[in-house]
Amino acid sequence: MRRLAATVTIISTGEGGERQGMTATAVTSVTTDPPAILVCVNQSASLHPVMASGTRFCVNLLKDAHAEVAGAFGGKLQGAARFTAGEWSDNETGVPFLTDAQANIFCTVDALMIYGTHTIFVGKVDEVRLFGDIAPLIYQDGRYIKAS
Template sequence: MDNSLNTTFRAAMRRMAATVTVISTTAENGARHGMTATAVTSVSADPPAVLACVNRSAALHAQLGLGRRLCINLLHCSQQRLSEVFAGALEGEIRFTEGDWLSNAEGVPYLADAQANIFCEVEALHAYGTHSVCISRVTHAVCRPDVAPLVYQDGTYMCTGPLTP
């Protein structure tokens, strides 16, 4: 991509607001892995599926594989610090000292007080550019009643709220 297109593309993408998530999983050796992600969206309602784009340079990327179980934790607007920790402020297993982490029956770590937890199993991985597109079948989901997601737009964290008429 030429430099001017790259600059314009990045500027355009900064105008897209996205819910902040932490993708979490457990490696074969039992080590927990996680990373902050905003490139996450639904793919299908039948069957329920989501996709997440993961940079191949991210430590979590090495843990992705067909059949891998993971959780997409949608963050609450009070969880900016947790997003920063999983975006690189801390490394490795120490990240999981931030927040209220539990593990489900399959050993997948999940954030107990997230806006929502989407548990899934990787069904497809597609390499594209610097990233892999990971498509996962949803196996279980949990939603909290308080709807106040952490959102990232134009390099800034924010919360959303309903528009007043």
């Protein structure tokens, strides 16, 4: 899988006013009708219980300048302290989003499938916000690289 380059994302939730977030690359589109994407979350991740409750969440597509933010949400920082990395705001439903991400894809959990150590969550897309140019942060061969 080191040879499967992937755009780095952060999955963020704000259920009950509590911010949680996690770096994820196991993210892909599912359907355009309805607009839906999937996210694979380890059952050991602190984000897993809130995702399993059927929460609203945001998939923040990181840009090439966000390697440090990805590291913070990938385990360098814990809990709400992760949100001190990068510029975050809350949408009208209380879901935190990275304001200068390439895109913020706001979803609600619509289906899930447990497989091995992970749960595959399908999120129905509620709203999309785009920002700036297309300049993804890519994870490949165990490190962050720029697309060009």
